[in-house]
Amino acid sequence: MLWITSVQLPAFGRFRGVEFSFRPGMNLVSGKNEAGKSTLLDAVSGTIFGFRRDKDRFVPWDGGGRCEARVSFAFGDREMTIVRDFLTDKVQALERRGETVTWRFEGKVSPAGRSSEREEYLGKIEEVWGFAEADIFHNSVSVGQRDLKIEGGGGLTTRIKQLLSGYAEMDYDAVVESLDKELYGLTRRPGGRAKDRELEEIWARMAELAEAWRTASRAREGLAKSEAELGALRRFIDTARGDLDKGEKYLQRVKKYHEAAARETALRREFDRVREEREKVAALMARHEEIAARLAPFAGLVGLPDGFDRSVEAYCAASERLTLLEDERAALHAALPETVWAVSAAAFLVPLAFWGMAAGSWFAAKGIFYGAVVVAVVVTVIVALRAARANQARSTEASRRQGRSDALGGEIARLRAEVAELEASLERHLGTIDPVGARGIIADLARVAELKGERDRVAAALMVLTPFERLAARENELARELAVVREIMEGVVGAGFPVMSHEEYVAAEEKMRRLEGGVREKEQAALLKEQELAGLRRGGLDIEAIAEEGEELKAREERLVRRVGALRLAAELLRETLDDYRATYLARLSTEINGKLFNLTAGRYREARLDDGFNLVIGADGVLRPVESYSCGVQDQAYLASRLALGGILSRGRKLPFLLDDPLVNFDDERKAAALAALNLIAAEHQVILFVHDERYGKLKGSDLWNRIRIDAKGRADGQLHLL
Structure with a gap:
């Protein structure tokens, strides 16, 4: 309390x-x-x-x-x-x-x-x-001398209803009123009374035509047959309308199911696409990790600058070139003294041999001495000439070899500087290395370049694809949406509900349209039959004119019936919902008022009701009358009972105090x-x-x-x- x-x-x-x-x-x-x-x-x-x-x-x-x-x-x-x-x-x-x-x-x-x-x-x-409003306080637990009646504008009464019912009430009365106004605005005859609505006029006129038709048909043969046909038409229409209503409800459920099924198909397709892309990304990530593992043994080579392989290749080429040039220069130095010595010995021994033979002929055969001397002189001259030419050739070859040796020396010096520079560059990244080891590094660098290229291609592929985490989150989200859609589908159809295929649903809709067209045709035929009967019963009337007027009335009726039916259905559904909603707290409030009124009046009055607008009526002798119909004392008793009842309900479990x-x-x-x-x-x-x-x-x-x-x-x- x-x-x-x-x-x-x-x-x-x-x-x-x-x-x-x-x-x-x-x-x-x-x-x-x-x-x-x-x-x-x-x-x-x-x-x-x-x-x-x-x-x-x-x-x-x-x-x-x-x-x-x-x-x-x-x-x-x-x-x-x-x-x-x-x-x-x-x-x-x-x-x-x-x-x-x-x-x-x-x-x-x-x-x-x-x-x-x-x-x-x-x-x-x-x-x-x-509650936290002073108006609610003054209209419930606080009661003054002259304010027993619950007063206040629409906002106050709406708030009291919210507190009584437990949830906020929208202004549905205004919605119902607007629907009723539109309904009567569409059907009221311009300048006429509220009850003279156009639809009722049409029905009244159609009834007049039917009556005229029946009157004219009394004297005609086939009246009974026409009436039987009309009855059959009406029975057919009633049955068909019932089937249409059931079919519409069934097709609405099937439609919701197929809409959910279509949504499920789209979600499933998207789910499969996301899963496929996620698996592709996972495969690429695994490939990226595999390449990284294969690059791990070459960790020292992976971080080398671009073009380093060309530096290693240049080092190897320069080292090999340097070796070849040094070997060539060594061969030049080794061959030059041997060649000069061979030429000098030949130039000395040949003339000496001939002069020796000439000297021998002096002692042995003086007759050939002079001939031998001549020959020795000739040979000596020839050898001297050849020796001169050989010496000139040797000088030329020696000059050529010396020039080649000097050129090789310059090239070797340059290559040694280049090799030293390249070797220093390689040592900064790889440590001490020789040309043989450098050749092996070139092969490793080629492998590293191949792996890095493949890694870059995988990374580029991953860059254009959605990140794995987002794909996984999207896949989970789609899985939840699929579960929700499946739950909706199961909730729509329920246990044992036969669900037709989409083709069957389309065929059923077409069948429903044909059935509805058939019903309209039957209704049209029934109207014509009624008009025909009216003309026959009236006798002497122009049946064609009646039929023509009936056609016009039917067209007007169909337009109004569709519009009025939609408006009436909306108003009735909303009104029924409001009635159900209000019945809960109004019934409880009225019960509480009855108990309080019974005690306040010592049992003289035991029935009172409060409507949705907080207007009070009191029952006496089995008849409910407005509270204003009673004396001031009874009114004060009734209003006090309503205030005490309202305060009691608003108290809920709090048991609020009453200030009177x-x-x-x-x-x-x-x-x-x-x-x-x-x-x-x-x-x-x-x-x-x-x-x-x-x-x-x-x-x-x-x-x-x-x-x-x-x-x-x-x-x-x-x-x-x-x-x-």
């Missing part, structure tokens, strides 16, 4: 430094007129909810620049105290559970403001009281006694604070059990009496 424990008024209205304490159960606050009872009640409401207007009238009469009040109330094992400065709308609130502070608030809470502080405060008030500002002032003694007995019953579960000006209330039977407070003429608490 929620009950007000105390109200402290440091400076509020005529009160200055006054405190009032209340107890659970019945509390009686008495005082003469203008003593400040209504001001005390306003202090409770204003402190909790604030004043939207007229708060200046509560500024203390003696000035002082202050206007504030403090209200404390308990609920469950908690107690809350709220202090409000009405001049600034600054609020301080504290909630305790024993000695523990569970919530503290301080801020400006203006009734017309929109601050976050205001939202926090009102949220807490709604959590405790069940002399609502029994117009009651006679009998009604007053019954009302006090009813309030005593309510006080068993709710705190009741009854403000009265008649001090005789304190002398009534049973009042000694109440917490009694008397306010003197100066606005001070003149003692509190209560049962200890």
Whole structure:
């Protein structure tokens, strides 16, 4: 139960430094007129909810620049105290559970403001009281002398309905009203009365034509046959219409199923595509990791700069070239002395041999001596000439070889510098290396280049594909959507529901259209038959003219029936929904009012109902009449019962207090006694604070059990009496 424990008024209205304490159960606050009872009640409401207007009238009469009040109330094992400065709308609130502070608030809470502080405060008030609007407070648990009837605009009544029903009600009445206006606007005859609608006119005229047809047909042969045919048409139409309705409902379910199935197919296709792409990305990622593993043994070569293989190749080529040139120069130096020595020996020995033979002929045969000398001279000359030419050739060859040797020396020096430079470059990246080892590195570099190229191609392929994580997330999302769609499909068809294929569904729709066309044809035929019968029964009438008029009426009827049918169906469905919705809280509220009214009237009246607009009717002698049809006393009893019932329902499990500002002032003694007995019953579960000006209330039977407070003429608490 929620009950007000105390109200402290440091400076509020005529009160200055006054405190009032209340107890659970019945509390009686008495005082003469203008003593400040209504001001005390306003202090409770204003402190909790604030004043939207007229708060200046509560500024203390003696000035002082202050206007504030403090209200404390308990609920469950908690107690809350709220202090409000009405001049600034600054609020301080504290909630305790024993000695523990569970919530503290301080801020400006203006009734017309929109601050976050205001939202926090009102949220807490709604959590405790069940609502946070002063209008709801004044139309439920707070009852004044002249405001027993539930008043307020559409916003207030809508909010009360929200609290009664448990959820926000849209303005569906306006929607229904707009549908009704459109319905009657379409069917009302221009300038006519509300009941003279065009559709009714058509039906009336069609009935007249049918009657004329029947009258003319009395004298004609085949009247019975026409009527039988018309009956068969109508039976066929009724049966076909029933089949159409069932078929439409069935096809609607099938349509929803196929729409969901199409959605499932699209999702499945997208799911397969995403899965395939994810697997492709996974394969590429695995290939990328495989290439990285294959590159791992060549880790020292992977980070080499671009073109490093060309440097190694240049080093190997320069080293090999240097070796070849050094070998060539060594061969030149080795061959030159041997050649010069061979030529000099030949030039010396041959002439010497011939001169030796000439000398020998002197001693042996002087006859040939001169011939031998001549030969020796000739040979010597020839050898000398050849030796000269050989020496010249040797000099030329020696010069050539020396030039070649010098050229090789320059090239070798250049190559040695180049090899040294390249070798230094290689040592910076690979350490000490020889040409043979460099040849092996070239092969490794070629392999590394091949693997890096393949890795780059894989990386490029991954760049243009969706990332693996996004594909996996999308695949999971599509899997969830597929599960939802499948659940929708199962929910649409249900267990044992036969689902036709899409082709069967298309064929069934076509069959339904043909059946509907057939029904329209039958309806047209039935109308013509009715017109024919009307003309026959009327006798002497122009049947063709009747048929022509009937055709025109039927066309107009079809247009209006379709439009009116759609509007009526929408209005009826919405109205039925509203009726079902309102029946719950209206029935409960009416039941509560009946119980309260029975107690307040000592059993004289036991039936009252409150409609959706909070208009009250009372039952007497089995007839429900508006509350205004009864005396003022009965009206006050009925309105008080409705307010107590409304406050009780809004309390829900909270058991809110009732603050009653002399609502029994117009009651006679009998009604007053019954009302006090009813309030005593309510006080068993709710705190009741009854403000009265008649001090005789304190002398009534049973009042000694109440917490009694008397306010003197100066606005001070003149003692509190209560049962200890």
